[in-house]
Amino acid sequence: MYRKPLNALALSLLIIACKKDDVIRPAVPTGPVTRQETNTWILDSMRYFYLWNNGLPALADSQPAAAAFFAGLKDKADRFSVIYQQDDPSSLPRYMLYSFGLTFNVISYPAAPGGAIGVTGLVVPGSGAAILGIKRGDYFTAINGTTLTTANAALLSQEILNSGNAVLTMATVNGNTVVKGEDITLTARTIREQPIYKQNTQQVNGKTVAYLFYNAFDDYYNANVLNAFKQFKAAGATELIIDLRYNAGGSVAGAALLNALIAPGINENSVFAKYSGNNNMGQRTVSYQSALSVPETGGPLTFSSLTAGRLSLQRVFILTGPQTASAAELTINTLKSYMQVVQIGLSTLGKDKAAVIITDMRSPQRIPYTMLPLTYNLANAKGEGGYVNGITPDYRIDELSALPLSPVGHAGDPLIAKAISIISGGGRESVYPETVVQRYFDAQASMADKQVLKIPTALR
Structure with missing residues (x-):
């Protein structure tokens, strides 16, 4: 019998009978949603859709929270599958470009105070960063008062995404000379980019x-x-x-x-x-x-x-x-x-x-x-x-x-x-x-x- 791909509801609730085209609908669960129910829904969905479904377990583990259970199901070759909770904004990914209106790289720069420097790559026109004068190719040497190093660059960047507030200490570069500039304060807001x-x-x-x-x-x-x-x-x-x-x-x-x-x-x-x-x-x-x-x-x-x-x-x-x-x-x-x-x-x-x-x-x-x-x-x-x-x-x-x-x-x-x-x-x-x-x-x-x-x- 030909069977079209089912949506998530069908995966967890419907049993397709091959003798007839009738559908048996189990009773919808009632009461509080348990981890067992959530993780079973995740596993059933993954078993149908997931590219590496042959490596999935037979039964859902009721102990881990949903995100941890999902992560445990992922194949070692899978870098990109994601899950998030719809009513929890903190579970959604945050992006520098769509929060602060700019992107940047942190690279090694021995002449900088901490041996590293930030280089802005793209600034969204009309964003707070653009209005405050930041442009492509600008430099900065500190985030929220902490001097950039090659070791702390990723952590400091993640912290400003989490907090929604950033102070960039701008700098000018002339050969091997790095001169500290003004501090620019940015506040995260939702940005629609004209691509x-x-x-x-x-x-x-x-x-x-x-x-x-x-x-x-x-x-x-x-x-x-x-x-x-x-x-x-x-x-x-x-x-x-x-x-x-x-x-x-x-x-x-x-x-x-x-x-x-x-x-x-x-x-x-x-x-x-x-x-x-x-x-x-x-x-x-x-x-x-x-x-x-x-x-x-x-x-x-x-x-x-x-x-x-x-x-x-x-x-x-x-x-x-x-x-x-x-x-x-x-x-x-x-x-x-x-x-x-x-x-x-x-x-x-x-x-x-x-x-x-x-x-x-x-x-x-x-x-x-x-x-x-x-x-x-x-x-x-x-x-x-x-x-x-x-x-x-x-x-x-x-x-x-x-x-x-x-x-x-x-x-x-x-x-x-x-x-x-x-x-x-x-x-x-x-x-x-x-x-x-x-x-x-x-x-x-x-x-x-x-x-x-x-x-x-x-x-x-």
Whole structure:
């Protein structure tokens, strides 16, 4: 008997009879929710959806709390499955960019007071950080009055996320001299990011080069992405640079949209991606139209509506870093089935799997948890995936090897400069060292590590 994937309620409450299509519904539990009930719900859901379900125990342990029990079920290869309690904000992940409006790296800097220095990477326009004058490439040497060191960078950063308050001691750097500046106080608030930070076109040796800095696959801004490509097409763009160096991912539909605007020789029925799960979830081939039809927000998109912005290029330059993850990696890998992808920067994070969202759908709800267990391996139209260690760039360049950081989209940025050099035919040897600067804390990579690519129900 064919059986569609069930939602979490069905997993815990329904028994499917194979002789007939009748459904036996056990009585809904009453009274206080016990750990045994909660953990049984978790285990039943994981047994159906989880990619590594063969290694799960037969019975749920009633002793651990839900989060601890869930963590104990995870396979050793699983870095990204998560659970959180819906009515407990403290269980939700917090992100520097969406709390304080900036990202930063902490790197070794012997001339700094504690031998380490913070370097701001991205500042959300209109955020408190931006209003107070913080900009990309600024430096700081202390957090909440404590001097930064390579040993305390991660702890201090986590403390300000937990408290929602931060005082950054800014600094100026002149060669080997670090001069203390003013203290800037930041208070966390919810920030909605407009993910297109920069778009432009320029002429390079008779070629029209389009550039887009895109920081999140947020379906709310799909129209903005389409409009940007319409402008690129109107300008006669023949080369394209997509800057995903800080893009931690987002929507499957958003990734399909960007790909459809770039890739040549595809139509609505062309394969966007392939998913492969456990024995319950099976395998799924997803077309561009299928992926476009189920955005996380807003109405469905159609492939035909993208015609006015489709560039259909033969190659694309994509700039990446260790923060590039999830839907951004899916974009890179799936484009490789249809065109040349020239990747510049550092290796991506390595999220080659996706999750489904599981909640208790009963009314009233008894289990107040949401789970996102890894459910599918991701591959492109050629069946290529397996980038658990990240997608390796064609040209390895670390932006932190060329301080101070250039503004977003600036020609002096080493990753952009490399792309322009290749486009102009000016040689393929990099003028920047290939050494990778060690990061003792990376705010955006920490965010990318916590986000999971979510497969819409219609695409399971």
